Amino acid sequence: MRELSAHDRLGHLRGDGAGLDERWQDPAARVLPVSGGRIRARDGRPDWVPGVEVDTTTEGGVRILLGERDGATYFAWHVPGQEGEEWVGLREVGRHMMQDGWDRALVFHAVGMAEWLDRTRFCPRCGGALTAQQAGHVLVCDACSREHFPRIEPAVIMLITDGEPGSPEERCLLGSGLQWGPTRFSTLAGFAEPGESLEDSVRREVLEEAGVVVGEVQWFGSQAWPFPSSLMLGFFGRATSTEITVDPVELADARWFTRAELRAQAESGEISLPGRGISISRELIEAWYGGELPGHW
Incomplete structure (x- = not known):
């Protein structure tokens, strides 16, 4: 599996307002405007701009420190409710992020944080208003002072196979979502539930969605998935039954x-x-296939 290029998140600087101001003004710094699950794009690519070009007077805006890579500091500037052709979802810029692979981890970080800020408006404990601190990574209740942090929801995603491994007869199981249209197929996936291991989550989800019983489960890798706050945990699984019974829901x-x-x-x-x-x-x-396949959504 190809890894996303990691960046130094500079967690020790999140509370240093003066230091962040200095880095924001650095000509080498870059800022990605974000709004919930959307980013601002230019020519089909994430629109990274110098900090000095960003209007930080917009009401409700939050500066998010993403971190440092190759000597440059990266931020996101989150302003809720932005609309227009230049504001797009990750899938619209996915092809370019594949080519410009260095910034995928930064963009996923930015969108994940913006999604959390966008939907976390009031304190779950007392209903008070929340104020962003620590460069956007902590929300503090104005009424009860409780601190709230981003939450990650674990989701399993799995390729289930049947038959002699490596043989021409070996098969993989793919599904088509209800809203995808008749040609789009992908691996099965679902959220882990309380009280179960990830391996049991794989088995349960495949049985519920496709009626296929899974035995052996093998780890593959993980991926951030900010839609809105998931961590995708990838597995291979071996089927012990092959009859498909689709759950129409x-x-x-x-x-x-x-x-x-x-x-x-x-x-x-x-x-x-x-x-x-x-x-x-x-x-x-x-x-599983052993190479690249043609076409994409």
Whole structure:
């Protein structure tokens, strides 16, 4: 699995207002305007701009320290409720982030924080108003002084296989979501529930969504997924049953594919797979397939 390029998050500087001001004014610093789950884009790419070009007088704006990479400091500037053609979701810039892979971790950090700030308006304890501190990474209640931190929701995402590993007859299980249309297929996924291991989450979700029983479960890798605050935990699983019974509340369709069928249908456009560079789903599928596949959503 290809790793996102990590950045130094500079956690020790989040409470240093003067130090952050100095870094913001540095000509090498870059800022990404964000609004909830949307980022500002230019020419299809995330619109990183110098800090001096950002209007920080906008009411409700929050400066978010992302960190440092290659000697430059990166921030996000979050202002809720922004609209217009230049404000897009991550999928709209996914192809460019695949090419400019260095900034994917920074963009995911920015969107994850903006999503949290956008939906966390009042104190869950007393209902008081919240004020952002620590460079956007802590919300403090104005009434009861309780501190609130970003929460991550673990979600499992899995490629289930059947048949002799590596043989032409080996198959993988892919599903199509209710809102995706008839050609879009991906790995199955779902949120972990309290009181269960991640491996049991994989087995439960596959059984619930597709009616397939899973035995052995093997770890693959993880990926930040700020829609709105998930951590995607990738696995391979081996099926011990093959009959598919689709849950119509969860899926529109689910099918088994051999490697030859997967490639032929992806080439013909009969099916399309998640875009490379955004979702760990594509990484799981191509790791099993053994190379790159054509097409994408």
